[in-house]
Amino acid sequence: MKKISAILLSLFLLTSAFSSVHASEQSVSVELNGEQFQFSNALPIIENGVTLVPMRPLLEKLGIQVEWDESTGTVSGSKEGLSLSLKIGSKRADANGQAVTLEVEPKLIQNVTYVPLRFVAETVGYQVAWNSSLRQVSLTSGKQSEDSKGFLWKIENKGNTVYMLGTIHTVDKTIYPLRPEIENAFNAADYLGVEIDFTKIVPDELTKLITDVSEYKDGTTLKDHISAETYNKVTAFLKENGLPENSFDNIKAWYAQQQMGTILAAKQDLNEGMGIDMYFMGKAINTKKPIIGLETFESQYQVFNNFSDSLQEKLLLQFLDPNSLPSSATEMSMDDILKVWKTGDEKNLVKFVDALRWDDDYFKGMQTDRNLAMAEKIKGYLNSDKKETYMIALGASHFAGDSGLVTMLEKQGFKVEKQ
Template sequence: MKKKLLASAVLVCALTLGACSSDTAKEDKKDTAPEEKTEAKSKDKKEAASTDKEASSKGILYKVEKGGNTVHLFGSIHVGNEDIYPLHENVERAFDEADHLVVEIDLTELDPMEVMTVMTESGTYQDGRSLSDALGEESFQDTMDILEAYGMDQSDVETFKPWYVSQMVSELMVKKAGYSSDEGVDLYFLNRAGEDNLNIISLETFEDQMSVLSGFLTEDSQAALLEDMVNEYHNNGEKLRNLMDIWQAGDVEAFSKLRSESMNQMDSEDYQAYAKALTDDRDEEMVNKIEEFLSADEDETYFVAVGSMHLAGENSIVDLLKDRGYDVQEGI
């Protein structure tokens, strides 16, 4: 099971779920980036796009048109650092054309306390079970070795389910590898939208994304996912760094392969349901909303930023739009 869960355990947050960075996004913004500094940083990154084209991050960009409406589809990544900027000039140009920014969820509007409440309620045992019961002695100690280094002890996490603790370890792994949600592309464009007074549309709710994380995996599968994340932490986020290279290069084929592996290299019914809910089901819902944008009476332009795996491979947003008869054009 452990090996089969690799694609999900290491890459899921960066590629598909904006909610995985939401619990700290707003707090970090308050603590480290006053509004004027955040706007200045966004402006600096934008200006760099026009002066450093050779080093720019491509990401994945597509364009779909119907009547007078245009949708730019951009494959985001939910964590980052300053090295992933500037973005490709075509990406910046597509955003500049937009009347609306469309994201999975608007991280800037989330209340950190409400987020923590939802995550704690869905990620806490209510039946007397404990994390140590779920993991076994060795795996539990490996997990605690990491958490104790950041000031947590057994009493802080004993009532948490393995999937919830895997998100905690994931965040620590991301930071250890030199990345943060603060520098993710989602927040970059959300800050830009605030500066430009763009209308912001959310495709999902935080509760939607939490239901995917918490509603499908058995305890054994959750434990295996956590074990993978602990291993990735000790490997200093090697797979995450490789992922960042793929994203910066705009390697659609590599993203398609990752998606296929996450869907097909699995050996349990619960994980199959989880992977389907994480990608295929959500993509279907997103496409329905994108079609609404394309069919709107007003002639307007939408910049849709979603996790990159949503735009690559079979049953992705791009694949579904093509199946429905749309001409999806590459933007880079």
């Protein structure tokens, strides 16, 4: 895969935010191990945030042996020692011998039995990811790849437990399945903490916020804030990607750089909808687990908005002219980063964080200041008298190195255990 700047990886959550808000109203599609799932005449639907699909083609495609009790309207299925049971019209179900309450009950629609896709797939060992921009559900079998190790730490204090999961915001399908310890940490948690709680998006408010912070208001345009040479490279990039050459004229350089990131991620078959943060937010929604945002859209955007014109131009050049940056900032590809995460390679994770030090102001804004604020919130959870459990899922770079959350919390007297 083409080498890209390591800086790009720290921007993906912001990049995906805008596209997630503007999801189209097209029909829902399902992908199984990278191939489109065909449902013939009866199509998947979404009800109260839950994807329902025709039962029989789903169970057959997943290789589930089915037993149907017509008198009770109950379907039972099994696969490789895993089992499930559902009843039409009932939210009570059984998953591997444990009672489960479904968000939406199985139902008959025009003589077709519909069942909750995520419940069925996860019960028999599939990983499920939702891509809001494509309105697509992706199922990945455990046999497609070995369990990803990832980065997981645990802290206990005063009867409270915090699991800290280092994530990647934009991934490919090979990142799943996650190892059982990560899934178990989520299951044990009373709350899911993430950088931004996407479930609280108000589209009109977010669009206004983006407009307010990303557009020039003083009558100037992008070409007034960057060199003529860089502006020419911007227009060439837009032309190469089939876009009008003035597409970025009204937006600031940092936001233009994020839009470039979206374009390049799409070319490299990277998917924000499959990001680990979004994966767990989807699970939290389905299980009614409360989600806590440690940051806000506004706070993240303001980090970039406060960068000088010179630094914003450097951000543009990471795509337009990678040779303009130190080699340490461009030597890692997305394949490298995915490998680091899958293998839980903390040494190379620190190397990635060090690559972000190419500019002092950039590193302070993107890492140090944000980590200090998030460490205070995690410290509050640990010192609470409520005796609760949290999974805190943040970009992996926030945990590693001397300025990372692990070191910060250890310096404050907490015992951090690698899981």
